Amino acid sequence: MFFFSFFFFFCSRLIHMEPDNDTHISEFLLLGFSVEHGLQPFIFGVFLSMYLITMLGNLLIILVIIMHSHLHTPMYFFLSNLSFVDICFVSTTVPKMLVNIQTQSKVISYTGCITQMYFFILYVGLDSFLLMVMAYDRFVAICHPLHYSVIMNSRLCGLLVLASWILGVLHSSLHSLMVLQLTFCTDLEIPHFFCELNQIIHLACSDTFLNDIVMYLAAVLLGGGCLTGILYSYSKIVSSIRAISSAQGKYKAFSTCSSHLSVVSLFYCTSLGVYLSSAATHNSHSSATASVMYTVVTPMLNPFIYSLRNKDIKRALKDLGGGKTEEGQ
Template sequence: MKPANQTAILEFRLLGLTNDPELQPLIFSLFLSTYLVTVLGNLLIILAISSDSHLHTPMYFFLSSLSFTDICTSTTTIPKMLVSIQAQDRSITYTGCLSQASFALVFNGLENCLLAVMAYDRYVAICHPLRYMVIMNPHLCALLILLSLFISTLHALLHSLMVLQLSFCTDLEIPHFFCELAQVIKLACSDTFINNLLVYLVGIIFFGVPLFGIILSYIQIVSSVLRITTVGGRYKAFSTCGSHLSVVSLFYGTGFGVYMSSAVTDSSIKSVLASVMYIVIPPMMNPFIYSLKNKEMKAALTDLIVGIPFV
């Protein structure tokens, strides 16, 4: 039988976090609450930025793009899990599984690129403040977003096309709450050496280069800030980077945790829990980080929700 005909009738089963039926209502409630908080929090960030003319700057343009990406990341994975628990049906079609894995790669990759773009934005703002609006013009900002999306889509497309070359036989059970690329590859009954090589090699390059760019940007930022003579000036410069640094630490910290978990343990439960921290937690926490650490965002959100203007 040809692989094309074989994969046309394939159906995977997402095992989720647990098989215990008594825990399913609790898991459903937790993930539903997490999803609603994520969507509402990031939507408020987008609305606050769009409604406040003072926030129509490159920094907040990238932040609204990050919030939109976080909404898309959660929407790619959590709703399917909630439907599966509610309907007590863990099956997902081959097409649906591959699509979910691809979109998860796209939006995760897009967040990875956006964090690097935001680091570059902070570098220009602090190291070249007089030329900031000239360098970070609307055309460059839009180009950086489109370039990030293009690179992320290309990265996801590469892995998706390689998975299409695999054939699958039996025991198509994924010990996860969504179709993670690495878990799908493990189920193949054909040779997966090239796929696994690409996952690690391309992954290191794709996530390593933006991380290197972020580190390089902050080395330049720290060097520039240390040349500021006044304590108040230093504090003001560093305060604009606090939220971004927190988000970067959360994103790459949880991502590194997933990598280490898969490398040092064979426990599927530990891998799933690590992926929950990576896929679910950062999109939910990002709005809180930016709203708590940024005075302008606090003012805009309060103005949006309560209707009290802030000067």
């Protein structure tokens, strides 16, 4: 009940609130990528292709998991949720960018910008939480195989996903409500292709010390906490794998978490690389270009990683492509 009350409070606050400044701003300008006008159609085609591939790839993963009963396990339940979040994640930023390129406009409304920022933070957080939950699932499967079905029951799996959503909504709502309290002046140009939290805070005329503290503290506690949980799970997994006597057993145990480890490495390496490079260069346009890696490329590659490195998914895709159904096998 608290979760829904908080969410609806934020929505009502966003709908009814006017930006608290003397200029009564109604819109921001998304500068996007600093490329020549002649390259805009090429940029549009590239991002449209990446968006469609991301949508189709993740939808296919969800469809395959739903249609094949042997994939109705905790690992694939979490994977289907991750694919759904990736679809929402990429849909938060790319469509608006494509519309702006097509219409030769850089405008995004104040409400639209805050809403986009809210959902972007939400889905980034959900990605982190779900990757940590999936690491815990692999930890139980490898370190406690005899008790796996008892520990990872459907109730716990549902609670873990629900907890991820609740934490994601609370985290995103906190940042968004704090941004709504800021005062903005006349410099409303965001040197990015979406409304990124840090860029919006830096446009404010009012004091942003508290916003900066909360932003970095949340990044350390939530992002660092999720990464710590993942690393701890894999430290235990590695110890368990090393204790296995046969080489075949070690390979089988490692193969069950290789896809997840690849996705984790891709997500954290690209996101950390973006923010470390932007902090070092202080170049907003370079940061926008680098952000494409974890905002667009990572969600696009996740289905390929799981389909190419996972035997169950590959088998299910072949069955789906061959027109076989669960009953016809």
